[in-house]
Amino acid sequence: MAFGIRGLRRTFTNIITNDMAIDLGTASTLIYIEGQGVVLKQPSVISYRVSDRSIVAVGDEAKEMYGRTPSGLESVKPMKDGVVSDFALVEEMLRYFMHLQQKRGLMGHPRVLVSVPTGITAVESRAVKDSVERAGAREVYLVYEPLAAAIGVDIDVLSPSANMVIDIGGGTTEIAVIALAGIVANGSARIGGDEMDEYIQRWMKNVYHLDIGVNTAENIKKNVGSAFVLDEEKYMEVRGMEIDSGIPKSIKIGSSEVREALKEPVKMIVQAVKDTLRKTKAELSNDIVDKGIVMTGGGSLLNGLSDLIQEETNIRVTVAENAEESVVRGAGKILANLEIYEKVIMKGEEE
Ligand SMILES: Nc1ncnc2c1ncn2[C@@H]1O[C@H](COP(=O)(O)OP(=O)(O)OP(=O)(O)O)[C@@H](O)[C@H]1O
Ligand SMILES: [Mg+2]
Structure with missing residues (x-):
């Protein structure tokens, strides 16, 4: 099934306009609308058909496919290190996410405040702005993520x-x-967290000769991962594929091992x-x-x-x-209190 995402641009008219805050993250995208709270929290993943680049799945559904995509399809994270790595795919992903709000009857062409990493270059911030604009925003403002996060936690x-x-x-x-x-x-x-997953994958390969998927590595990290000695050691059953034989195999690993992997x-x-x-x-x-x-x-x-x-x-x-919501909640609070927080919005000197 392919979403007719390109056609959506036409339908973005005559609808009430609200302000919207977006945390366009490497791992997940969040949208916050005043009075509604966090209305969207989905993985920043998009799956498309290689032959014609038509979009097959976005967000949760695409993440399920990540690392196990059938032939002919590709699943990617179009944001890398907090910045746009694939311009066209970020735009498609955002258009889909923003359209979900429009379907709920909430959005026309919103004014959007997007959070960006502090190390962002002028070219990168331009790319973020363009992606959000082309995805259907009327105006786009930027704010540094740590500032938004601080406001989001009431500092x-x-x-x-x-x-x-x-x-x-x-x-x-x-x-x-x-x-x-x-x-x-x-x-x-x-x-960040994604590299932690890669460290776990590598460690499983080196120590147990077990090939595991990236989603499995993330589950290990969340369930039994740790950075500090725990009161009680946790264990988890992990399924993977033995590298030499290609045979599926299941092993039990404990949190001290994962701590070692994440050192x-x-x-x-x-x-x-x-x-x-x-x-x-x-x-x-x-x-x-x-x-x-x-x-x-x-x-x-x-x-x-x-x-x-x-x-x-x-x-x-x-x-x-x-x-996980501090940044987008903070950005939402800025939009709702522009007279107070005007100073934290980037004025465009980076352009
Ligand atoms: N309970 C948990 N334990 C460890 N890591 C976790 C847990 N829950 C989520 N994570 C990790 O947090 C990371 C995602 O965090 P977050 O949603 O804040 O990132 P992001 O804002 O999309 O990325 P960035 O800010 O780098 O662009 C993922 O790597 C995820 O695996
Ligand atoms: Mg983030």
Whole structure:
């Protein structure tokens, strides 16, 4: 079945217009509409037919196919490291997601606030803007993800007193020290939850000679993965294919093994946090010590990661409630309170 996505552009008329916040992430896309809350949360995955590039599935359905796509079809994540890697596919994906809202009778050509990573270049931010515009937006504004995340967890970003936010997504880890509506120090690591999955896949290959799919690796990470010694060891049955024989095989792995597999990416994240703290001026560091660090993003849900960072930095670390939604909720709050948050929106000097 192919969605007639291209034809949808025509139907985007005569409908009430609302503002919309979009977190266009490497792993997932979220949409927030004022008064409605988070109306969409789907994997940033799209499946298409190789022969004519017609779209076969988007979001949840496409993620199911990811890593097991039948011949003739391709499933891809069109965002990479938080930026557009395949322009046309991002546009198709967004048009589909935005159309789902339009079907609910909510949207015309909305004004859209999109969150972007701090390291974004002028060309990359142009690509994000263009994709969102071509997907049906009337106007597009950009905001840095850590600022949106901070607002999403109710941090007073306008205050002169500093706060530190760590956002661990699928593709990147972003660390930001925020004060007076701006980012006063930051750091990042091009490592996130998706690389963790790859480390687990590689580890299973090296240690057990077992080939496992990327979705299986992600399940292992979520169920028994950890960054810190757990009170109680967890175990999980993993099915894969033995590399030499090609025979399906099932093994039981424990959380200490997965901790070993994730040692390297976890170390890189901790190092990036330490580097950012080192770059932060003494007074601002004192503010952070007083208030603690807040973690957001799906990657922050890795068991024990906040405990490890707390131990390594000696600063209290908490994981935000609804950690995967902080960025889009913050962006939504900005749109709803533009007079307060006008300063955090990117003014276009990056263009
Ligand atoms: N319970 C969990 N434990 C460990 N990792 C998790 C858990 N839940 C989700 N994740 C991981 O979080 C990552 C997705 O996080 P998130 O949705 O914040 O990313 P994103 O915003 O799409 O990416 P980015 O910000 O890098 O563009 C995925 O790699 C996912 O596997
Ligand atoms: Mg994100």
